[in-house]
Amino acid sequence: MDAAVTGRMITPNGAAVARKRGTSRCEGGAVQAKTFTSASLPEHLIHQERFRLWRDISYSRVASVEVGISDLPFEAGLKANSIGRLGFAKMSATINRAARMLHHIRAARTEVYLFTINLGPTLIASNPGKSDITMPTGSAILHATKAQAFVGSDRNTWANLALPRKIVDDKFPGMEGRQGALIPAESEALTLLRNYLSMLEAMELPEESVLFDHISETVVDLLGLATGAKGSEAELAGTRGLRAGRLQAVLKQIKSNYRNPALSASLVGLQLGLSGRYVRDLLAATGASFSERILELRLQDAKAMLTDPRHQDKKIGDIAMEVGFGDISYFNRSFKKRFGCSPGAAR
CATH class of the missing domain: 1.10.10 (Arc Repressor Mutant, subunit A)
Structure with missing residues (x-):
C-alpha cells in the first residue's frame, strides 16, 4: 500500500496524525473513519500480548493516555474521525482504566478541550486533589489542562470529542473553569449533543465539505450550553445549537417511527418534550x-x-x-x- 502522507487530522488527544493515501478516503471522496479493532490481531497471542500490540499500533496513535485492562479476554474497537476542526473518537473495550496525565497534555501539539461522554456502565472520574465523581451512563465531563482519569467495570464504552481550545474560549470565555464538573445525562443540551454526534458518526461527508463550519458551530454551541455557559453568546447558542439539535432529534424520531399510522407532529413533540407546532415549524424551515x-x-x-x-x-x-x-x-x-x-x- 502506498504510504505517502496526504493530510493530517486532529485526534482526541490534540495530536496531528498523518493520513495515508488509500486509507483516508472512502468511495466517492468521503472522509473515512480510522478504525482499530482487536479482531484483526493474531489469534495465537495471549491476553496481555493482544492488548500491547493493539495499543502500540492503534490506540497510542489516537489518544496519548495510560490504560489498564480488565481480567476479561482482551477485546477493543476504536473508531476515530475528524470533521473539519473537530476530532471524534468512540471506543468499546475491556479496558477498565484510562488516564490522561499532565505529561500527555504537555506533549500534545494542539491545545484542545476534551469532552468525555460515558456510553457504558457507570464510570468513576478522578482528578488529583479532588473528590471522585460518579459518571452514570450518558453523563459527561469536560477536561483540558488538568489531569483526568476514568475507572470503570470490566467492559466500557465512551466517546471523546476534541475541540481546539481557542475556538471554544473565543465563544464562551471562562470555559476553562468548568473543567471537571459532571454534566448529567438528562441535560437537554447533552442529550441533543449525543444524538448529533451519533448522526455525524454515521454520515459520509466529502473531505472538504462546506458543512464543516456549520457542524463545528453547532457542536460548540451545544457544548457551551451543556457545560452551563452564560451571557449573550450562550443566548445565541441556545437559538442556534438547541434548534439544530432538536431538529436532528425530530428527524431521528420520524425515521424510527414513520411506519406508525398514528405518527403525528404532536406525538413526536410529546416524545421529545416539544410542542407539535414547534416540531412543524422546525421542519417547515427545512423546506x-x-x-x-x-x-x-x-x-x-x-x-x-x-x-x-x-x-x-x-x-x-x-x-x-x-x-x-x-x-x-x-x-x-x-x-x-x-x-x-x-x-x-x-x-
Missing part, C-alpha cells in the same frame, strides 16, 4: 413539512418492498398498510405521482 417527510419515507419503503423478491408474495395492500398507509387509494395515487407508475407496475 419539507412533517407530512411530506412521512409520505416520502413510506413511499420509498413501499417501493423497496415491491421490488424485493422476498416480498413478492405479499399483496400490494398489505405492503401499503405495513409501511404506514391507512388508505389504499391514497397510497396508489401518491405512489403513481411520486414514481410515475402504479405499485403493480413497479413489481
